[in-house]
Amino acid sequence: METVLTAPRVLDTSELADFDSVARAHRPAIFRFLLASLRDPDAAENLTQECLWKAYRARASFRGEASVKTWLMQIAVNLLRNHVMNARLRFWQRTARSGVDATIAGDWLADERGSPESMAANRQMVAAVWNAAEKLPERQRTVFLLRFVEEMEILEIAAATGMKEGTVKSHLFRALETVRSRVEGIR
Amino acid sequence: MEAPLAAFRGTVRDWSAQQMRPAARVRQATFFSGWLRVAFAAGALALVAGFGIDWHFRQVEAAARADQALLESVDAEIARPVPASLAPLANLMSSSDSTNINSEGLAR
Numbered sequence: 001m002e003t004v005l006t007a008p009r010v011l012d013t014s015e016l017a018d019f020d021s022v023a024r025a026h027r028p029a030i031f032r033f034l035l036a037s038l039r040d041p042d043a044a045e046n047l048t049q050e051c052l053w054k055a056y057r058a059r060a061s062f063r064g065e066a067s068v069k070t071w072l073m074q075i076a077v078n079l080l081r082n083h084v085m086n087a088r089l090r091f092w093q094r095t096a097r098s099g100v101d102a103t104i105a106g107d108w109l110a111d112e113r114g115s116p117e118s119m120a121a122n123r124q125m126v127a128a129v130w131n132a133a134e135k136l137p138e139r140q141r142t143v144f145l146l147r148f149v150e151e152m153e154i155l156e157i158a159a160a161t162g163m164k165e166g167t168v169k170s171h172l173f174r175a176l177e178t179v180r181s182r183v184e185g186i187r
Numbered sequence: 188m189e190a191p192l193a194a195f196r197g198t199v200r201d202w203s204a205q206q207m208r209p210a211a212r213v214r215q216a217t218f219f220s221g222w223l224r225v226a227f228a229a230g231a232l233a234l235v236a237g238f239g240i241d242w243h244f245r246q247v248e249a250a251a252r253a254d255q256a257l258l259e260s261v262d263a264e265i266a267r268p269v270p271a272s273l274a275p276l277a278n279l280m281s282s283s284d285s286t287n288i289n290s291e292g293l294a295r
Contacts, residue, residue, distance in 0.1 A: 129194075
């Protein structure tokens with residue numbers, strides 16, 4: 001299957017003139033990515049605010065080399081990395097104590113069509129993906145979430161994470177293998 | 188893997204939409220609005236100062252009027268008509284203002 005790579009849209013710097021609109025448009029995606037990474041709504045909220053604040057302060061120096069979303073995700077990825085490094089032990093303790101239970105995540109199942117049996121099977125699959133993603137190494141999890149939750153292209157993910165395109169593909173391949181083996185294990 | 192990943196994506200999106208708090212507004216401060224703020228503050232200060240000075244002078248005028256009224260009432264109290272029997276003395280007192288009076292208070 002041919003992989004179509006789309007180059008990121010060159011930013012029109014006037015888009016940042018109305019930062020309120022920018023924040024409103026992209027805040028859900030930033031929060032979602034951080035929440036899926038940290039499994040902690042409070043920490044995700046704090047980092048989201050910090051991300052938007054950093055972006056606001058840096059808006060004048062931005063050169064427009066990437067899309068707004070990619071640029072904001074780059075800031076979010078760096079904040080996430082620093083947060084995890086600075087609080088690694090606390091992070092894992094918090095995840096173990098109050099992290100989202102996969103069964104709770106399954107309650108938010110998007111597609112509720114189908115029989116109770118198929119819905120239960122879907123919930124199991126979601127839980128399997130959720131648990132597999134949690135156990136991924138940090139970089140693989142970041143790439144996995146940006147690709148399959150935020151639906152970003154490989155080049156955008158590379159720009160956001162500072163990785164090379166080949167490295168992104170490698171992480172994505174390994175992450176997908178791990179998740180697949182977990183999902184197929186329950187079938 | 189398409190179906191599990193799509194279900195996972197939908198779940199994460201729904202969950203995060205429920206967890207997200209309302210956004211705080213990022214207010215954009217511009218150079219122009221900064222000068223506006225300074226001008227407004229200066230104008231407000233001048234207005235307050237103007238009111239204060241005006242109030243002060245009004246208070247001074249009111250006090251002066253009150254003093255004048257008090258003096259007039261005092262004068263009215265103490266300036267009684269001289270009894271007829273003392274009229275020559277009153278005349279003497281009023282004329283002594285303009286006559287020669289030596290250092291011992293005796294008329295020359």
